[in-house]
Amino acid sequence: MTENDPALRYTLEAVRSFRDGELATAPRRELNDMARQIAQQYRGDGMSSNxxxxxxxxxxxxxxxxxxxxxxVVYVGQGPWLAWEYPAVIASGSLLAVAFLNVxxxxxxRILSRPLQNLARLGLAWMAALGALATMGFLLKWSEDxxxxxxGSWFLGGFTAILLVRVIVSIFVKRWVRNGVIERRAVIVGGGQAAEMLIRSIEAQPYNDIRICGIFDDRDDRRSPAIVAGYPKLGNINELLEFARIAHIDMLIVSLPLTAESRVLTLLKKLWILPVDIRLSAHTHNLHFRPRSYSFIGQVPMLDIFDKPINDWDSVAKRIFDIVFSLFGIILFSPVMIATAIAIKLDSKGPILFRQKRHGFNNEEIEVLKFRSMFSEQCDPTAKQAVTKNDPRVTRVGRFIRKTSIDELPQFFNALFGSLSLVGPRPHAVSAQSHDTLFYEVVDGYFARHRVKPGVTGWAQISGWRGEIDSSDKIRMRTxxxxxYIENWSIWFDLKILFLTPIRLLRSENAY
Structure with a gap:
């Protein structure tokens, strides 16, 4: 696969156009009744096969x-002889087994659903793991101990255990797939005969976890029928953006030929802001790339265009990170928060906390907590008028807590309960503006920053882009x-940002 190949060429072109800021922001469209009803059915989260x-x-x-x-214990006994060596070897062999099974x-x-048909695969992986362990023991001259x-008993018992647990898992997996507990929710982009062939191919796969939620296509009913393979066309691409904000969709499958480069690019420029996997169906084209160029849904080949950021186990790790460090932050800063609450109450009338609607994950509205820093009658929940230097609306205590970011400390509770993450793109107020222009109208592709959960602190803030947004360039740089951050996320990146935050806050010339 070279840069001259059409698939790679339009992918590179798309990525470059995204990087250069050539994306259009699609206006929100109201869904028709059927599309909204179907979207509501998929608001809950399912369990992924991963x-x-x-x-x-x-x-x-x-x-x-x-x-x-x-x-x-049963055969050798529990004496001191090789007291730690046996557990170490057992743990090593078990880890090798999982690694070889993964390879x-x-x-x-598809393997989890059919364990008995894959006995040889399971047996060879377990045999390879213990074979590698035995070879290691022989070379190190401690196997005779x-x-x-x-x-030999562990070899037989271990294989029996693997087979037994896999048979049990396969029973539950098949049941969960039937009941919709395990599913990857997919939307087909593009209609007509190509979409029908794709749907038939996916549905032909045994024990398939793909649930097709509907079809979206910009073409009218003359070129793209209202019903394709039994699935309704729910709207156009702009309506798909709204559908995906209501329904928890996992994947968009673009069913268009590789030759339609301009149309595919146009679609990608609209769809990439969504927190979903985007795949291009490759089951109908005549070009053949190396197998590693594809991912597969059953036997249906797909070209991977975009992956959902911070997905599956990454999201679990990030959530654990948020809970642990949020609790630590609440305990550590509780004296500061108590003192701040008392100071606010003594300084001016009104509530201690300020609540503001902001954009959250996937453009959902969330309520963010802050210590009140302005006179209560002059608070601006919509953030239409940004706070400026020496702003008369800010109280004496408010000026200090804004300068030191103490006003943000209640957001530890947002992170603990899940509406925010500790680290991520800072959430902006729903009606935030720059020179009477909404942020998403200033920056093309602005909503792509909502593909992950927003954060209490972020990469932009510790890189100097904190405080008043008084120009279009500032919101562009933040975005x-x-x-x-989204493209390069890792737990280590989060740790770096988290520990650099208090250091960088000392340079607070932009915070008013």
Whole structure:
């Protein structure tokens, strides 16, 4: 696959246009009654197959360790002889088993659904793991210290345990797929014969976890029928943006030929702001790339255009990070928060906390908490009039807590309860403006910063883009840093931003 190939060429062109800020922001469109009703059905979260396979990895590691330790206790005994060596070898072998099963693609959804048809795959992976362990023991000359009977019993017992747990999991997986507990919710972009062939191909896959929620296409009913393979066309692409903000969609599958480059690019420029996987169906074109160029839904090849950021286990790790450090922050700063609450109450009349509607994940509105820093009768929940230097609306206490960002401390509770993350793009007020122009009208692709949960602190803030937004360039730069954070996210990146925040807040010349 070279840069001259059409698939790679339009992908590179799309990415470059996104980077250069050539994206259009689609206006919000009202959904028709049927589309809104269907969207409401998918407001709840389902369990992804990646989460199930991840939990199975953990379960199999624990199970293999338990089997090995049980046989060691029953046959070898619990004496001091090799007291730590046996557990170390058992843990190493179990970890190798999970690794080899992963290499053998034994955690793929199609394999989980059919364990008995994949006995050889499971057996070879387990055999390879213990074979590698035995080879290591032989080379290090400590294998003679371990019981051969124990090792052989663990081989048989471990394989039996793997097979048993996989049979049980397959029963539950099939039931969960039927009941919609496990599903990847997909929307088809593009209609007509190509969409019908794609849908038929997906539905032909056994034990398929893809749930098609509908079809969206800009073409009228003459070129794109209202019903395709039994699924209704719910609207055009602008309406899809609103549909995806209501329904929790996992994937958009673009069913257009590779030759329609300009149309595909136009779609991508609108769709990339959504927090979903975007795939281009490759089942009808005649070009053949290397297998690693594709991902697959069953046997249907897809070209990966965009991936949902901070997904599955990454989202679990980030949520744990938020809970742990939010609790730590609440405990650490509780004296400061109590003192601030008293000072606000003594300084001016009104509530201690200020509540403001802001854009959250996927453009949902959230309520963000702050210490009140302005006179209560002059507070501006809409943020239409930005706070400026020596603003008369700000109280004496408010001026200090805004300068030091103490007013933001209640947002630890937002992060603890889940409406915010500790680190992420800072949420802006729903009606925030720059020179009487809404932020999303200033910056093309602005809503792409909402593909992840907003944060108490962020990459833009510690990079100097904090405080008053009095020019279009400032909101553009903030958005650029926010998108850079999303593309390069990691737990280590979050830690870096979190620990640099109090240091960078000392340079607070832009905070009023």
């Amino acid at each position: 989460m199930v396979s991840g939990l199975l990895r953990i379960a199999e590691f624990v199970l293999l360790c338990a089997v090995g330790l049980l046989i060691r 053998a693609e034994a955690y793929q959804f 371990f019981s051969r009977v124990w090792f 650029e840093y926010d998108l850079d």
